[in-house]
Amino acid sequence: MNQYFRYRQNGIFVSLIVAQIILLPVGKLMERTLPAKAIRVPGTKWTFSINPGPFNIKEHALTSILASAGAGSPYAIEIVSQSKVFYHRKIDPLPALLLIHTTQMLGYGFAGLFMKLLVEYSPFMWWPDVLVSVSFYRASHEVEKRPKGQLTRLQFFLLVLISSFAYYVIPNFFFPSITTLSFICWFWKNSVIAQQLGSGWSGLGIGSIGLDWSTIAGYLGSPLAYPMFTIVSKMIGFILILYIITPIAYWTNLYNAKRFPIFSSDLFDDNGQLYISRILDEKAFKFDQKAYDHYSKINFSTFYALNYGFGFSRITATLTHAALFYGSSIWSQLKEAHGDQKVTGDIHNRLMKKYDPIPEWWFHVILICTVGLSIFACEGFGGQLQLPFWGILLGCALVLIFLLPIGVIQATSNQSLELNIITELLIGYLYPGKPIANMAFKSYGTVSLIHALSFLSSLKQGHYMKIPPRSMFIVQAVGMLISSTLSFGTAWWILSTVENICEPDKLPLGSPWTCPSERVVFSITTTWGIVGPSRMFVPFGLYKYVYLFFLLGTLAPVPVWLLSSAYPKKKWIRLINFPIILGATASMPPIRAVHQWSWFVVGFLFNYVIYRKYNGWWSRYNYVLSAGLDVGIAFMALLASFALQNIYGVKWWGLELGDHCPLAHCPTAPGVEVKGCPVFH
16 A cells, blocks of 8 residues: 555555554454464364454564565665656566565665664663654553543544545535645736745645645654654654755755745756756666756756755764764663663663564575675666665675664664665665666665664564563564565556556656656665766765765764753753754655645644643643544545546646646746746846
8 A cells, every 4th residue: 555655646555554543443353253263283282273262462462563564665665766757767576576576675685783682681681762662552451431422532533534525525526625635826826926835745845735645644743642842842843954055046046046946855957947868878877978968957946956855864863863962871881781780770680581482593594695686686687776886785884884873873763864865875876877876775774774673663562562572583583574576566467457557747647656766766866876976075076065064963962962061951952953953844746835734734733732731631642633634534535546546627727737827846047948838038
């Protein structure tokens, strides 16, 4: 379902909480209806039962992990999408499937090398995000007494699901325009600047809002599940970057900003036109230097250029923040992890000793096999993946170097750090002109690390809930193989059957298959993979000074740390979190201003207003409401897609996806001519 929804204009993500809530009544139903009689395996003495007993909390956790392991769209599928849709290259299913499986299993292999340190030995590696799921399982298995005049959680969930299912037919089929309502554009229909300011899709989104849960939660996740502190931090960063820094850069014409849209992920030539792939030697499928010299350098929109800089700053800010605020505790935890006192003194470790541990040789075998299969996938099949064997080894080295420090940071402070920009930058310098190789290296260097952290996080959850480690291992491995195979099949089917997918200009009115995420990835692969960072940044690029953001991120947390040390009683100072602030726009685009504002409004309403005034209701129903909304729109989106096929409703202005701000993408520099835009003089 998540892979299916990825190609839609407003993506929908079916989260772990959905699986957790749905599996409880399903498990209870199976407990009551399946026969408990033992079944003998023919020719042996082995017997089993399909109903061995009551559906308990450990089974609930295991089945949820089985359902959610690898449940997001695997990044390696992007290679299939980019090859088939944007580069029009043939790619065989087998190397693509091998790439998907090896990048995920490689993460599991590396996780085993640090499992004892990050999960078992030290109780200080407590993985804060895991506690939310543990609390949910315990609460859901308590005997619930229905309060007088109130609904049970299950009744409330079903009511929300039905309501969400019924409502979503409006934005999904009859009235897609309500997904983005940009009121300023309605009043100033002929003003480029007004539409730049007001468009929630192609501009700054002032006053823009969406009346659709997929707009609110499709990209950013449900705001109901975030603490108010995170929402406020993200809002501060969002306002700072989008409404202060970006307009100043645009209207001072930084990097000839007025020649291009103020907000876009597209690439542009020096004349303000969309960048055409004249720089790619299609026959050899590599960068063409002569064509590049005779055409144009690549230009970004104002926001997109700045967002690269803030991406750089977030990496260094996370490391500085963790070192200053958590450095001493992390160091002491690392030392304690090697001693026996804390291990024996930890109640969880003592209780887990009755279960057989995961043999270390399992992880060694996985590592050896997956590295071998990875080299076979990339070097074989005519080099379709472009990445040489040393790229795989370098990606593995990055995971090996960064997994422990990033794992310690995430396990102790809940601050996640991804290596996206680092891997893109490194392979872009070492092996430029190869877009597929860039994505493949990113898969091995970044995605493998993400899966390793996910595996360790789930193991810690099993540690808290006293689930046998081997069961946790098997469930995650099986779940990942099933889900990634199904995701690959779903992607291949959609890309092969939806005509003109990812080409908005050729799609029928109201078609949702616009692929905003894939278009962003195409811009990234063109930037880092074809042209390469040396022609974009240092030494020959237009944006060489963007690297100064690395220094900005390094220094930003220092004043906060100094102030918090000088005024320890001012607890609010420590809440100033620059990794969150600088990363507030990290996923924009494909996330747009309308998604951010809708997310902020709903998050503030539920996690501040309702939380403070109706705390009892919030505690009882908040997360159930979030899950019901997610499941309802997911089911309706699937039903509408399969039942209505290519029928997109009656033709009227409300059927148009977007926000009716056609001038928001226009430049304002004098003399620049773009189709559909007025020319400024």
